[in-house]
Amino acid sequence: MESNETHRAGAHGPILVVDDNADFRNALLDVLIDNGQEVVLAENGRDALAKLAERRPFLILLDLMMPVMDGFEFLDQLDRMRSDVPVLVVSAHDTVARAQRYARVLGTLTKPFRIPELLSVVNANC
Secondary structure, three states: OOOOOOEOOOOOOOEEEEOOOHHHHHHHHHHHHHOOOOEEEEOOHHHHHHHHHHOOOOEEEEOOOOOOOOHHHHHHHHHHHOOOOOEEEEEOOOOHHHHHHOOOEEEEEEOOOOHHHHHHHHHHHO
């Protein structure tokens, strides 16, 4: 069950999850809440920019291939905004390595990935 609200589970976060796949967003929501994180969901880059205007996240989990505004366009916008929010790219697309040229990208996870890998990065940055 997904909404535009912030999902709370503890003192950490928030983490902004940006992915066009609702099932994947909800799966990450469950994992992150179980890990004690506060989570904000966005379905594309444009939606994520609107969420950023509302509240600064501690970390962004970003898919690359999305309609409306893809992950690369979103990263370009973050650069223009001089944002210092760290980004973990989480994508199945073969251009995932290209995302590492952006200053705020702290790493990449290729879908499918193991939950402990994700939580290691999350726990180190939140």
